Amino acid sequence: MTDLPTFIAGLPKVELHVHHVGSASPRIVAELAARHEGRSPVPADPAALADYFAFRDFAHFIEVYLSVVDLIRDQDDVWLLTHEVARELARQQVRYAELTVTPYSHVHRGIPAPAFCEAIEDARKRAAADFGIELRWCFDIPGEAGLPAAEETLRISLAEKPDGLISFGLGGPEIGVPRPQFKPYFDQARAAGLRSVPHAGETTGPQTVWDALRELGAERIGHGISAAQDPELVGHLAERQIALEVCPTSNVRTRAVASLDEHPLRRLVEAGVLVTVNSDDPPMFGTTLNDEYAVAARLLDVGPEGLAALARNAVTASFLAPAGKQRIDAEIDAYLATHRG
Numbered sequence: 001m002t003d004l005p006t007f008i009a010g011l012p013k014v015e016l017h018v019h020h021v022g023s024a025s026p027r028i029v030a031e032l033a034a035r036h037e038g039r040s041p042v043p044a045d046p047a048a049l050a051d052y053f054a055f056r057d058f059a060h061f062i063e064v065y066l067s068v069v070d071l072i073r074d075q076d077d078v079w080l081l082t083h084e085v086a087r088e089l090a091r092q093q094v095r096y097a098e099l100t101v102t103p104y105s106h107v108h109r110g111i112p113a114p115a116f117c118e119a120i121e122d123a124r125k126r127a128a129a130d131f132g133i134e135l136r137w138c139f140d141i142p143g144e145a146g147l148p149a150a151e152e153t154l155r156i157s158l159a160e161k162p163d164g165l166i167s168f169g170l171g172g173p174e175i176g177v178p179r180p181q182f183k184p185y186f187d188q189a190r191a192a193g194l195r196s197v198p199h200a201g202e203t204t205g206p207q208t209v210w211d212a213l214r215e216l217g218a219e220r221i222g223h224g225i226s227a228a229q230d231p232e233l234v235g236h237l238a239e240r241q242i243a244l245e246v247c248p249t250s251n252v253r254t255r256a257v258a259s260l261d262e263h264p265l266r267r268l269v270e271a272g273v274l275v276t277v278n279s280d281d282p283p284m285f286g287t288t289l290n291d292e293y294a295v296a297a298r299l300l301d302v303g304p305e306g307l308a309a310l311a312r313n314a315v316t317a318s319f320l321a322p323a324g325k326q327r328i329d330a331e332i333d334a335y336l337a338t339h340r341g
Contacts, residue, residue: 002339007304008293012331014314015089015097015278015289017222017245019171020120021069022281023085023099026050029283032071032081042067053284058203058254062144062173065281069105078111078119086127086135088282092289095328096134096320098197100169100222102142103156104149117160124164136319137162138197140169141185143177150185158192166319169222170198170212179211186216195219195319197245203256206230213242220245220317225257227273228264238272243317248295249287250280265299276314308336 024032026046033044043052055061072078089097101120107113124135139157141150157165168189170182179200186196199222200212209227212218213236224244227233237244246265251257257264269275277296279289297307315328 002304004297004303004307005290005294007339008290008297008307010093010335011293011307011311012328012335013092013094013289013293013311014276014318014320014328015094016220016243016276016314016318017247017278017280018085018089018097018099018289019281020081020085020099020101021072021105022065022284023088023279024068024081025084025088025283028081028084029068029071032068032077035077036071036073040067040070042071049283050286053286055253055255055284058173058175058256061254061284065284066105068284069102070109072106072111073109074111075115075119078106078116079123082120082123082135083127083130086123086131086133089289090127090131090133094133094289095331096136096315096318096324098136098138098166098318100138100140100171102140102153102171104145104153105142107152107156108145108149113156113160117156117162121162121164134320134324135164136166137164138167138169139165139194140171140199141182143170143172143174143182143199145172147181150182154185154188157189157194165194167195167197169196170200170216171222172199174199174202174204174208179208180215183215190217197222199223201226202251203254206233209233218242223247223251223256225251225264225268228267228271234268234271234273237274241274241316243274243276243313244268245278245317246275247278247280248292248299249285253285260295260299263299265296269300274313274317275310276317277310278314304336304339308332 030046033042201209202223220243
């Protein structure tokens, strides 16, 4: 009988919903905090970070998240963060990841956009050489910063055009941040060839998902779990195979759902929605992508075959070129074959 944790640990994977700063390990957060000690509330002791990352609600999560963003002060900080995030993903057998990056937050804090993009691109290339992982960027608008942030995120995307940039997103709080106001920016990003991947339906209802689809041309939905409340929306997502980037532990830690047992993952999968499993801000939520696959195995009551199917879902929903998709799918199939019989 296959040991599931061991199977998950070796399963080739694709990660589609993971945030750049939110992926900083306790070791890296503590190192950055020590560099800037006295100028940040973030503890410089890795052991103290678990308490610091105990979130009361989504608003408190955003507050803490931004305090970690404040630790990224220069190009060297950006490079270190990016390279270390790639190291951690590769350690979990992630072959390809679309990392959500918020350039506005760093440019607004004084890092010039060209320097920021140069740092992430250099780290991306080094990560490919060092760890065998392929990274791509989703530049996202921090919704809490409003339309000026949307304008600047679009400007950076179109002016800098880093080689790894593949999509345009919208993160941050959903409550009080209507999706339709961002339509002009998504229209321009899509016209320039970027794919549309906004967050929606995490802490708000199904209408936010509809707005993301209709107004922002969403090709995938970040989270999207409230879609389960609307049968028409579930049918639409299933029929068109518009993927949801589901992050179960994150949803519990930010109080978007009350508990894992109440998570709608199983209902969405059984309705035929293309669901991918992701980690969101893993160290902040005390999880990893491997842990999220273990959570999914329990919620869906599946073994190796079902977990491999989830891994293939992420390949399908990715913006990787067809040859790259075929390569990772073949790797998943070969891995599964060694655990059959």
